[in-house]
Amino acid sequence: MSEDRVGDSTVAEVKDASEIRRGLMGRRAALVVLLVVVLAGATGLLGVHTSTARASGGGYSIALDYARVSRAGLDSPWKVTVTRADGFDGELTLATSSTYFEMFETQGFSPEPDSETAAGGVLYQTFAPPEGATSFTVAYDAYIQPASQRGRTGRTTLIVDGREVTHVDYRTWLVP
Known part of the structure; x- marks a missing residue:
């Protein structure tokens, strides 16, 4: 192995489990908010x-x-x-x-x-x-x-x- 490649790792960019969970929870929360808005509109709650x-x-x-x-x-x-x-x-x-x-x-x-x-x-x-x-x-x-x-x-x-x-x-x- 050459010295140029020492220190390069393919796992350096991998996120840890807590970052992955936070991202997943954020996307789920955004999806729930969007669903609430769509349901409110579909049931007429946002109308007259x-x-x-x-x-x-x-x-x-x-x-x-x-x-x-x-x-x-x-x-x-x-x-x-x-x-x-x-x-x-x-x-x-x-x-x-x-x-x-x-x-x-x-x-x-x-x-x-x-x-x-x-x-x-x-x-x-x-x-x-x-x-x-x-x-x-x-x-x-x-x-x-x-x-x-x-x-x-x-x-x-x-x-x-x-x-x-x-x-x-x-x-x-x-x-x-």
Whole structure:
């Protein structure tokens, strides 16, 4: 054997058993995390979760269906239903925190309000009363903007004849 080859070993690069175990455990942990994320997505846990906020007062009740949890790019419901057993005899105004709507891209409200104004961080939408009906629904066709990273809180107040009748508070959380 020549002297040039003395000291060269083919086993010098072999890892010891503890290094091999750490690498194996790290790969297994990463695989478990990936599996949890895939299963969460497959079962809908990462999608839109809706909730309903309800309140009543002055003979009126309101129910707001909204996205309690959502994420960017997903359609997210916002639908207010106003009910009055005796029917409606005057205009209805919905006053909603305008900052709540900042996280949405929208196609608009349905039906569109007869008049609309914004003041002091509140969007006021006035609707003619539905004839002969005991309930009235306004839906917002929207999805969460791709740039939205944080959720928002909101308040929707029902105003009849210039006075606040009732309101609901709600919050939409955004997840990545």
